[in-house]
Amino acid sequence: MIERIKNLLTEVDALNAANEEELEALRLKYLSKKGLVNQLMADFRNVPAEMKREVGMRINEAKTALQDRFNQLKAELATTEEDHSDLDLTRTPYPVMVGTRHPLSIVKQEIVDIFSRLGFSLADGPEVEDDWHVYGSMNFAEDHPARDMQDTFFVETHPDIILRSHTSSVQSRVMEKQQPPIRVICPGRVYRNEAISARAHCFFHQVEGLYIDKDVSFTDLKQVLLTFAREMFGPDTKIRLRPSYFPFTEPSAEMDISCNICGGEGCSFCKHTGWVEILGCGMVDPNVLEANGIDSTIYKGYAFGMGIERITNLKYQVKDLRMFSENDVRFLDEFMAAN
Numbered sequence: 475m476i477e478r479i480k481n482l483l484t485e486v487d488a489l490n491a492a493n494e495e496e497l498e499a500l501r502l503k504y505l506s507k508k509g510l511v512n513q514l515m516a517d518f519r520n521v522p523a524e525m526k527r528e529v530g531m532r533i534n535e536a537k538t539a540l541q542d543r544f545n546q547l548k549a550e551l552a553t554t555e556e557d558h559s560d561l562d563l564t565r566t567p568y569p570v571m572v573g574t575r576h577p578l579s580i581v582k583q584e585i586v587d588i589f590s591r592l593g594f595s596l597a598d599g600p601e602v603e604d605d606w607h608v609y610g611s612m613n614f615a616e617d618h619p620a621r622d623m624q625d626t627f628f629v630e631t632h633p634d635i636i637l638r639s640h641t642s643s644v645q646s647r648v649m650e651k652q653q654p655p656i657r658v659i660c661p662g663r664v665y666r667n668e669a670i671s672a673r674a675h676c677f678f679h680q681v682e683g684l685y686i687d688k689d690v691s692f693t694d695l696k697q698v699l700l701t702f703a704r705e706m707f708g709p710d711t712k713i714r715l716r717p718s719y720f721p722f723t724e725p726s727a728e729m730d731i732s733c734n735i736c737g738g739e740g741c742s743f744c745k746h747t748g749w750v751e752i753l754g755c756g757m758v759d760p761n762v763l764e765a766n767g768i769d770s771t772i773y774k775g776y777a778f779g780m781g782i783e784r785i786t787n788l789k790y791q792v793k794d795l796r797m798f799s800e801n802d803v804r805f806l807d808e809f810m811a812a813n
């Protein structure tokens with residue numbers, strides 16, 4: 475019996491199959507119900523008790539070896555039999571689905587590029603900030619309503635630590651590290667305690683600009699903003715500045731551009747005024763310069779801040795702010811061409 479098994483084992487490596495039929499013949503001969511392995515199993519009954527252990531082991535060994543060889547031949551046949559002759563190797567490959575940049579990233583980059591060309595460099599600061607950088611150093615009075623829980627997210631364990639509600643905090647971060655001349659652009663995410671709707675969100679994005687030097691005037695500010703508006707929305711874009719109030723600038727203004735949807739004719743987007751507001755700006759309040767270690771008798775500056783969502787809505791007419799954070803690929807794919 476042991477001899478028979480040994481002979482069988484020596485055959486295993488020499489087994490070959492050139493096609494499916496030969497493979498099937500091998501299976502029938504060795505591994506089928508009436509095959510050699512099963513015959514050995516049947517004869518196992520007659521093996522004397524003291525030999526059973528060894529013979530049993532050898533039968534199993536032979537069976538595994540045969541099964542392995544059979545599987546190996548089957549796999550080889552499967553690969554050699556594949557016919558590639560009808561493959562068209564000149565055909566263009568399937569288009570690979572690449573992602574697109576997020577519309578807010580596209581617009582942010584465009585804003586940064588425009589100001590880079592005007593000599594502004596990038597700066598940033600933390601989103602989790604302290605009260606001083608967001609409000610104190612920006613000339614907000616202790617009882618200013620923006621500090622209220624209604625607007626500001628507080629980090630529970632630290633009444634002094636908050637999520638920044640505007641990127642103006644980066645102005646302070648830059649001034650405390652650097653003396654003028656300063657010319658920076660600071661894009662980033664901001665947080666406000668607002669109910670989420672089509673028109674408001676608890677987080678959004680802003681770009682802050684700051685320029686401080688010896689002779690800086692409101693005219694410089696106006697010229698830079700006009701250049702920005704024309705680069706961003708087209709050469710025919712007009713701007714107008716309306717007096718406003720911000721704690722950190724004096725004088726302060728809000729800037730409108732001629733509605734780029736109706737071209738100033740009046741439409742529902744501009745509420746039939748022909749103008750849409752896009753940013754806040756002004757001359758840096760001397761109190762802000764002093765609070766951040768800059769001598770306000772020598773230096774002056776201007777600052778401005780705008781919402782990236784707002785600029786994106788104007789460029790692409792996105793009607794619902796929530797689209798920006800829902801990650802719906804159908805929405806994101808619409809910006810493929812702008813990438």
Ligand code: DAH
Nearest residue numbers: 640642754755756777778779
């Ligand atoms: N921080 C203001 C806001 O969040 C925007 C702003 C207005 C920034 C005027 C400025 C500025 O730098 O001068 O509404």
